[in-house]
Amino acid sequence: xxxxxxxxxxHLCECSILLALSIVLSFVKIYEMPMGGSITLASMLPxxxxxxxxxxxxxxxxxxxxxxxxxxxxxIKGNVFVYCVGFSAVAICVLFDYIVPFTILGLSAFAKPKExxxxxxxxxxxxxxxxxxxxxVCHYITGVVIWGQWAEDMSKYLYSFLYNGQYMLPEIxxxxxxxxxxxxxxxxxxxxxND
Numbered sequence: 001x002x003x004x005x006x007x008x009x010x011h012l013c014e015c016s017i018l019l020a021l022s023i024v025l026s027f028v029k030i031y032e033m034p035m036g037g038s039i040t041l042a043s044m045l046p047x048x049x050x051x052x053x054x055x056x057x058x059x060x061x062x063x064x065x066x067x068x069x070x071x072x073x074x075x076i077k078g079n080v081f082v083y084c085v086g087f088s089a090v091a092i093c094v095l096f097d098y099i100v101p102f103t104i105l106g107l108s109a110f111a112k113p114k115e116x117x118x119x120x121x122x123x124x125x126x127x128x129x130x131x132x133x134x135x136x137v138c139h140y141i142t143g144v145v146i147w148g149q150w151a152e153d154m155s156k157y158l159y160s161f162l163y164n165g166q167y168m169l170p171e172i173x174x175x176x177x178x179x180x181x182x183x184x185x186x187x188x189x190x191x192x193x194n195d
Contacts, residue, residue, distance in 0.1 A: 011054055015062045018046035023069050030170075035147060036080060036097075037139065037167040042178045044105055044135075044171075048128055049179075051108030052119070053192045060106030067102035074098065084146060092145050101138035105131055119189050121180070129176050136168040 025043035032038040047066050051059025071094065074080045080097075084090045108131060111124035140160050147163070148156025182188055 011058055014054070015050055015058055018050050019062050019065055021046040022066055026070070031167065033163070033167050035150070035163070037164065039167050039170045039174070042175045044132070045175050045179055047105050048108040048131070048175070049192070051106050052111050052124055054109075055112050056106065056109040059109040060103060063106035064099075064103045066105070067099045070102055071098040089146050093142055096138045096142045101135035104134050107131055113193050117193070119183065119192050121183050124183065125176055125180055128179055129172060132168070132172040132175060136164055136172075139164040139168065
C-alpha cells in the first residue's frame with residue numbers, strides 16, 4: 001500500500017473516531033431546553049479538533065456528517081418540524097438549525113498550524129469561540145423566523161437571543177475551557193502539530 005493511501009485511511013479512521021465521539025457526547029446533556037437546544041459535555045469539540053489537525057477538507061466533511069446526524073436525530077424524535085408551517089420554514093429550520101451551524105465547525109482548520117509550526121493555542125481557542133458564536137447566530141435566525149411565535153409579550157428578536165443564549169453561552173464556555181485543558185498537554189499538541 002502506498003503512503004498516500006495509508007495516510008487517507010489513517011485520516012478517515014481519525015475522523016470516524018472523533019465524529020463518533022461528538023455524536024456520543026451530544027447525548028450527554030447537562031441541560032436540555034424545552035423547545036430544543038441543549039448544553040452538552042463539549043460535544044462539538046472532537047469535530048473542532050478534526051479541522052485543527054487535518055485541515056479544511058476533513059474538517060468540513062466531518063462537520064457536515066455531524067450536521068446530518070443531528071438532523072436525523074431531530075427527524076427520529078419528530079418534535080421539531082411539526083412547528084414549521086410551509087416549505088420555507090422547514091428549509092430555514094433544516095439549514096439554520098442543523099446544516100450550517102454544525103458544518104461551519106469544520107472551519108476550525110483556520111487554526112491548523114502550518115507544517116513545522118507549533119500550535120497557536122490562543123488562535124485555536126479564539127477560532128473555536130468565533131465558530132460557536134456563528135452557530136449561535138444560525139440558531140438565532142431560526143428563533144426569529146420560526147420559534148418567535150412563542151415570544152408572547154416579548155420581541156421575537158429578544159426572545160430568540162435570550163432563548164438560544166441560555167444554552168449556547170454555557171456550551172461555548174464549556175467547549176473553550178475543556179479544549180484549553182486538553183491542549184495544555186504537550187502530547188496532545190504534538191499529535192495536532194505532527195500529522
